[in-house]
Amino acid sequence: MITLILIALIASILYSLLIFRPKNFPPGPPCLPLVGTLPFVPSKNVHFTMVKKWINDYGPVVGLMFGSHPAVAVIGAKQVMEVLRRDEFQGRPYTFNAKHRSFNKRLGFFFTDGPFWQEQRRFTLRHLRDLGFGKKSLEGIIVDEAEVLFKKLLNVEIQETMVIINIWSVLSDPGHWGDPEVFRPDRFLDCNGKFVKDEWTQGSGTILTLLSFVDIQMYGLFKISALNVISGVMSGMRYARDDEELQALVNNLDELVRRSFRSGKISNIFPILKRLFPRITGSNEIMYYIKNAYNFIQRKITEHKQVLNENNPRDFIDAYLIEMQKGNSNGNAIFTEEGLIVTCHDFFVAGGDTTNNTLVFCLLYMILHPQVQNAVQEELDSVVGQDRRPSVEDRQRLHYVNAVISEVMRINPVVPLTVPHRVTKDTNLHGYTIPKDTMVLINLWSVHHDRGHWGDPEVFRPERFLDENRNFVKDEWIISFGAGKRMCLGEAMARNTIFLFFTSLLQEFLFSLPEDDPPPQTLPLPGMTMAPQPFRVKITRRI
Ligand code: HEM
Numbered sequence: 389m390i391t392l393i394l395i396a397l398i399a400s401i402l403y404s405l406l407i408f409r410p411k412n413f414p415p416g417p418p419c420l421p422l423v424g425t426l427p428f429v430p431s432k433n434v435h436f437t438m439v440k441k442w443i444n445d446y447g448p449v450v451g452l453m454f455g456s457h458p459a460v461a462v463i464g465a466k467q468v469m470e471v472l473r474r475d476e477f478q479g480r481p482y483t484f485n486a487k488h489r490s491f492n493k494r495l496g497f498f499f500t501d502g503p504f505w506q507e508q509r510r511f512t513l514r515h516l517r518d519l520g521f522g523k524k525s526l527e528g529i530i531v532d533e534a535e536v537l538f539k540k541l542l543n544v545e546i547q548e549t550m551v552i553i554n555i556w557s558v559l560s561d562p563g564h565w566g567d568p569e570v571f572r573p574d575r576f577l578d579c580n581g582k583f584v585k586d587e588w589t590q591g592s593g594t595i596l597t598l599l600s601f602v603d604i605q606m607y608g609l610f611k612i613s614a615l616n617v618i619s620g621v622m623s624g625m626r627y628a629r630d631d632e633e634l635q636a637l638v639n640n641l642d643e644l645v646r647r648s649f650r651s652g653k654i655s656n657i658f659p660i661l662k663r664l665f666p667r668i669t670g671s672n673e674i675m676y677y678i679k680n681a682y683n684f685i686q687r688k689i690t691e692h693k694q695v696l697n698e699n700n701p702r703d704f705i706d707a708y709l710i711e712m713q714k715g716n717s718n719g720n721a722i723f724t725e726e727g728l729i730v731t732c733h734d735f736f737v738a739g740g741d742t743t744n745n746t747l748v749f750c751l752l753y754m755i756l757h758p759q760v761q762n763a764v765q766e767e768l769d770s771v772v773g774q775d776r777r778p779s780v781e782d783r784q785r786l787h788y789v790n791a792v793i794s795e796v797m798r799i800n801p802v803v804p805l806t807v808p809h810r811v812t813k814d815t816n817l818h819g820y821t822i823p824k825d826t827m828v829l830i831n832l833w834s835v836h837h838d839r840g841h842w843g844d845p846e847v848f849r850p851e852r853f854l855d856e857n858r859n860f861v862k863d864e865w866i867i868s869f870g871a872g873k874r875m876c877l878g879e880a881m882a883r884n885t886i887f888l889f890f891t892s893l894l895q896e897f898l899f900s901l902p903e904d905d906p907p908p909q910t911l912p913l914p915g916m917t918m919a920p921q922p923f924r925v926k927i928t929r930r931i
Pocket residue numbers: 497498509618734735736738739740742743746802803806807808868869870871873874875876877878879881882
């Protein structure tokens with residue numbers, strides 16, 4: 389009898405370790421006991437694997453098992469457009485990490501759905517619109533940030549030009565400069581790439597008339613600017629580029645975005661591993677970065693609470709705090725301080741990296757395609773000229789610029805798999821049964837690289853967005869910001885930031901490859917978003 393009970397017990401444990409695909413589930417990679425299809429899901433650039441292999445092996449809807457959790461990958465334009473529009477595909481998974489990161493509640497945008505998410509989204513869109521999100525008043529913030537970035541670039545340039553001038557004067561001192569005859573702007577940067585003033589360069593004049601240049605590391609050049617624009621709208625605060633608090637936020641968000649995909653893959657499925665082996669899953673580090681960013685946001689909220697004027701909301705945090713007070717007085721606590729922290733965090737995570745990466749990709753393609761850069765500058769010179777900076781109003785007249793930005797966003801969509809979706813009820817797709825709560829990975833990259841639609845998707849060719857009169861023509865197959873109800877909340881802001889930074893930079897500077905540097909790779913770094921690999925660029929001032 390005891391033997392029988394033991395056998396039954398072992399059999400039931402073994403059975404629970406075996407993982408079965410749900411009935412009529414889409415085909416997919418082999419499914420192993422305990423881990424499901426996980427070993428066959430690459431941690432790096434999985435969107436490529438989906439397009440290069442899975443769609444041929446299994447079709448446009450691929451069944452995956454993350455441990456015992458079903459998931460589907462949706463590849464190809466028809467199916468992608470369909471799931472982005474069908475209501476039951478608009479949920480968000482509530483994973484272990486999601487719960488852990490947001491005070492064990494469903495808060496913010498990335499991991500909420502249903503009435504809570506709808507109310508947050510409606511409120512946020514309304515107030516961001518009132519605060520000038522995507523409108524002219526935001527333009528001022530973006531233009532200021534672009535000017536600050538210019539000053540950083542020019543500061544390095546000016547100081548280096550002074551050294552060149554000093555070579556011809558008694559101030560030239562090999563003891564101080566080491567190699568005063570060499571043009572080496574990075575002598576004015578510290579180990580973090582931050583500009584450091586050198587008192588030995590005092591006293592030279594007329595330097596701005598000289599043509600000079602600087603080599604600079606591109607990875608992350610726009611992160612501070614992008615976060616400052618978001619912070620300006622969220623909290624009314626913008627920071628100096630070398631502000632330590634902001635630098636720390638940038639680093640925290642960067643680490644979070646690069647590490648999340650791998651860590652999430654393991655610890656969402658086996659939460660126990662997260663507790664037993666936090667080092668292997670990387671979950672301690674992830675929480676460390678999240679908490680640092682939360683502390684930053686919490687400090688801003690506390691400052692806002694001290695001077696809150698209910699009749700005069702200055703920014704998003706004020707508007708949210710006022711809504712919180714209303715909710716608390718009528719017993720509806722949907723707006724909470726924890727919710728505000730997670731919402732602001734979602735904005736920083738969603739907006740900083742994506743905007744930066746798109747801008748860096750824009751410059752990367754400019755140095756790989758100098759003739760495209762020339763054409764952009766010719767158009768800028770003829771439409772905007774040199775006497776003023778480009779403005780959002782110029783957008784409709786800058787046809788080639790629009791084509792170039794669209795082509796960069798097409799060839800390298802920085803969020804290639806959207807934020808994961810969840811199926812909110814049992815449903816069907818492409819003839820298969822998709823059970824409620826299945827996670828959905830939607831491959832936007834596959835739409836941007838559909839050979840049938842684009843002809844030569846791997847080729848960088850902005851002209852594909854121009855008609856026979858060289859007017860810009862929008863293409864509905866560009867879905868870098870997603871589509872449907874879950875579409876990016878920050879689209880207007882991101883588009884304006886990218887347009888104004890890109891055009892102002894190209895109006896002022898020529899970007900090229902430093903001598904002896906190999907051409908930069910277009911293959912992205914792994915992570916939740918596509919980031920360009922680090923590369924250097926030579927920046928020449930256009931006179
Ligand atoms: C080039 C820049 C950007 C790109 C390419 C981008 C792209 C995307 C994509 C693809 C999604 C997911 C859509 C889905 O899950 O179906 C998304 C969601 C989101 N984005 Fe962006 N984004 C950018 C910038 C921004 C900015 C600047 C902000 C805010 C400051 C922002 C805020 C959000 C939020 C809050 C969501 C979640 C929306 C929801 O779940 O309801 N994004 N974005």
